[in-house]
Amino acid sequence: MLKKLLLAVLFLSTSLSAQDYFLKKYHPFNSSIPTPEEFLGYGIGEKHTRHDLIVNYFIKLSEVSDRASIQEYGKTHEGRKLVILTVTSPENLGNLEQLKAKHLQFTDPSKNPTNYDEVPIFINLGYNVHGNEPSSSEAALLAAYTLIASNNPEILNYLNKGVIFIDPTINPDGRDRHTQWANMYQGNPLVADPQDAEHNEYWPRGRTNHYWFDLNRDWLLGINPESRGKLTWYHEWYPNVVTDFHEMGTQSSYFFEPMKDNGSLNPIMPKENYVDLNNLFGDYFSKALDSIGSFYFTKEAFDGTYPGYGSSYPDLQGGLGLLFEQASSRGHKQTTDFGEITFPFTIRNQYISSMTTIKAAVENKGMLRKYQQDFFKSALGNASKSKVKGYSFKDEYDPNRVKAFVDKLLLHKIDVYKSGSSYVVPTRQPQYRMVQTMFETYAKYKDSVYYDASAWSVANFYNMDYRPVNTLNLGEKVVSTKNLVSPGPVKKTDYAYIIDYDDYNATAALYHLQSKGLVISSSFKPFTAKTSNGNKKFNYGALVIPVSLQKKDSDAVFKLIQEVQNKYQVPIYTTGTGYNSQGIDLGSRWVSPITKPKAAMIIGNGVRSYEAGEVWHLLDTRVHMPITKIPVRNFGWANLDKYNTLVMVSGGYDFSKKNLEKIKSWVSKGNTLITIGTASKWAIDKELIEEKLTEKEKDSTKTAVRKPYVNAPENIGKERVGGVILKVDLDITHPLGFGYHDSSIPVYKNNTVWLSPSKNDYATVAKYSKNPHIDGFITKKNMEENLKPSASLIVSKLGSGRVVLFADNPNFRGSWYGTNRLFLNALFLGDKIRIPE
Template structure:
């Protein structure tokens, strides 16, 4: 840094001047005479120290320090401070327009600044629409058309140099009177997203600031540099938002994707941080790990922009690297999602001070320096974009032309997808398609492909002949072999398998079988069935709803919270229904006064046990809110199957769920479980730290859930307490490495395959030292789809339709089979790999092993999921297993 200020000890400045030494030399001297781990806190003298000289900044535009009260980098900026400054900039500058695009889970605003010349602001909507129209038409780019450059900062909240840099970049663009900035804004549009993860940024800023004293401690062991669980990397529910661009589980991602498609930027930047001992990284990453649907021209242009980053970092004598460590395969990351759309996504990774200053192998790493590098490469992005404007604009049109060529040459015409009985799950999948601007049509006539039947009004067709061809191909990929088998993230994200939907790839020769209409799915569904306005019969013997919908658990939880007594069917049956004269729905009229069949898992509400005037009102509210049909039942004597007074109609009481988190557990997996229970089911789970387990009174909880974690150090007192709790009737639920711990404690009959047994399957003969990473990648299962056969007669799978279920596997743990059909309720098939990468050796080890185990233990049960059933809130096909583990437990 060129200008530094020491605070609050002004006498140090006098000493420095008397010694006639530079600021940097003085700091070295100061550190040497104090502790090697601490020194007097300092910051840049003012915000202009970060920015180019000779900018003739407009004095009417406030600098960040004018609003913050101190220069950027002195403290970690909180999100509310960042928002205040951006509003001040919007008010002061006619180059800036601010828009709130949405809100986080914690109701923090998501901001997007449009920064361009005032003359462009006067017709900004016309510029946007013309840009999108030209893309869709494939019209050649005009030299007058502006580039759209999207600058996105700090999707990981504890990588804050990006968001702090965004303050300086916004000011620079708003206030600089240099010819370079004027030319940039006259001919281009900059979209600036200052904080992609406000909740995480706020959490980390609080952590870093609360540990800063006048004497900054650079010792890596200092508490400031070792965040407690959960880290600020994640959002409110502890998800990694940089993996959510494709999955759209969270409001931050949904708001961002809406703006991405509204603008379709030419360039999108993604500013991150990495380990403290690293340097600086910019793309392209490892060439062999590029997504196969991304054109080579994208890499060429990324390289061209990289020359400008290199020149800027060279000028500052900064160390950096490229073409290693990071990849561009998974389309759900911020720097990769744009690549599927003809945009150029660029990842920047800055070594992190993880606080205000920290020792590293490269010397003392100070927070202002990390900010400086993000500012430097933000400016080099603008410079590179202007220098390559013609090529970048031409590429986006070229991308669409090449896409059409790929469509014409593809033997596959599209994908037909069958709607399940679970309408809610299907609707969520369609919502993701719609947000990604993927078009689909409803089948208007029946079609059959091999052994699958698709009925009119019961399936959709997704043609590949559309602009989102590459993304669709990615979303329905079943690729199992790759040029490079090492993945920075997952190797598959097939949306139909994630939502457990039947689908078929339709070839060009089969396309004639497909007949569709322009009707939306919601319109087709509303004509077929809608229960929102159906009224119940007041004098019914009982009321009943089925368990097919993934919203059924939330409906049951709603009834339990309102003290309604319910029973769950342990077997199938038929029942006589009653009609209401006020029913208007055609489908409901046809089913009224009929004997209907109901599947196991159906929820029965006996009127005799619910003598309350609010019963019908509550049920009709639930029926309308969850859009699940509630049937009015005439009699407890059923024409077939179990009667309503059967012991197989098990009572379900209100549940009290304990979710174990804290240090030693996976914040991601705990967050996914919490998110599912909280937002999808409405269960107010109690969260505790693992370290508090031995001090927690377990008797008040009906269910205890363990995500993946390190449990070998859990003390004997806690283990004994859990053992006794299960034997007394508790339901213990675990996934992934928690299952290994369960087995170690004897709570499962199954054993986990030892690491050395896995190693024995891989020969090292003829290998060299350079081959060690490749061998390690063969032993990993980083993210692939595996198929298991499930026992639909078991309560854990009530509401599921197919005996074949795709699981998402992110570890190489193998739970050995015992061939006990009464405890092993799901086993992987003989050839389990369905999509994504796994070595032949790992697939063979996983084949026929256990996927889900339910082990009785005294009066209780231990339920083990080998895989993550809530992966990133996206794997909706297995989400419901957690609800079944909770609500169906009386039937176990």
């Protein structure tokens, strides 16, 4: 039966029969509404549809129908439109603002509406967050057409009782990257051979967005414009049901919720969500897919433990998030163990699930509304039961990093207050569960194998100095970050300006001034200077701009100083003397000019695109510094002498002996190689440097213990470090530690790279603390045998140069503001590191 269904579409020749493969259940259709095929010029599934065509079709539908309106909620990094098509009955559409006001009363714990069945249910159909999982966006076209053109009584009932928001492509940049690939290599006749180019994209593939971020991990972190736009929209509407359509391996079948059990010991989402509602909707999906002969599975894979998925974030907002995973044709037709899977077949499963989601939501709208109301009321109730009444945080040295964290809280509609020099987040608020997500940490878990991270306390991402409080002094509510940081205006001097390097934006200010031709120095010891603001103590790394030593006159220098302060809001001080009241003087040999970084990064097949994208994104969007991306395939003839810094992120680098020697020779000339994660292991394995990995001697007398075969994936998987937050002891006197005041900082580990501390007394910059665990699951074996004896950050001498080895990713998902500084210091100060023999 399955094979027949897979093959059936290949023999559809007429437009009517091709349409009926998807739509026959919902006749009759309004002939004045153009079908997707009429608009596109080809049948759904015959080609992969570009995002601009999807948007234009939605615009057309909104123009010709009184059932639809379209809204643009943002733009991608590459400028593509992010749109939502709202579809409902003409009467509902005309009263949408009034319906929204009634709907939002159910999210307000201070209100007590009981008209659960009277207000239409709000449904968000979300598609294609991973660009190379394309079937769902095609299904979005079919769903939109069905809801707008069908006059079937079932559809009319959905429109009367529901408001459906269709987001056809959450990741347009990635989708179009894949669409171009699939259409470019499409054969005629179609080629089903899995080895064909059509089914094997080139690096970085279409899964990710412009900066190679996985947007399905970005709902919590809100780093990219795609996610920020969607979150802003989400908190305007609070839909009751949200879909999250994906694809998986070609040899699989179809997945819908319920998921694998949540890995948390006490999940913060209500049990009614992941048990009652998931099973209720699961019954609908099974019947619908049974009716067309599709096979599927539930429960055994995928978990909603991490709150930043498109299928888990809604669960923390009183809605029901639903994950779907379709076996991918990865092109138009591909051979599998079950026969040939076609693109139209994958689209039909997603389309059927879309329409079934609407059916289940409409038929249970009273229950869903009551659930959402109870969700927000229980948030207040749960908070009242907790001994923790709020969280206080501050960082007197780095206001711009604090500002970035406050921005993250406000993005999720978390109430924040300014109380003196601290900020306070009360727990008793409707977004209590998001407050838990931001601040709570855990050591005990129900499960040991996770689909993604087991640690996400976002306050630790930002290295926030925070603590729970039992009494509250709220102060003034923060509603915007607009004027949260406002350093006093800098005064003109003919002697020197000093930039406080403790601020997160200091490296961006440094590069901006270097790019304008100024010479900037860094202080390698603290000092107290006589400034126009009085005596001011400066930490390691303070930036000194001597006016008389510049090639520009003092007026031009002052103009640049004003410009950089206005742009980055960094604290800048003026002094008229180089003689300091304490510490070194400004003319000291410990104040050294900083070389402008000229950086390159190796990318391409074998390189972990996520990590490469995080480096690119950090430098592009926060430092505004270019980095040359050298493909692996071009490395042999690349001229490395153009650069003073080379970045290698995690990956498998299959370099020839000649290319390995090329890197070694280049570093030895005095340059800096920065390695992250498995690239650090690679550098040690290839004996590029004289460092070692932490290894426990194997007991040759130990015999294997017989275990059940079925448990192998769980037993082996739990030793993988999926994502844990750990504490390290940082040498803040080392150039890589400049800008930090506290030697104890959190880092994020999601690999099994264990660096042995260097034999050089001065080369281990950060080592895991004696009691390193902060948040997340890690086995006792990994903790005791691998982690505790190991280092997180080492600098190793190589000739006149050095290799900076990060065991952990300092730029994880663009969100680790707390460790970005370590990486940026390696870029800007790497050549200043002198490793004593």
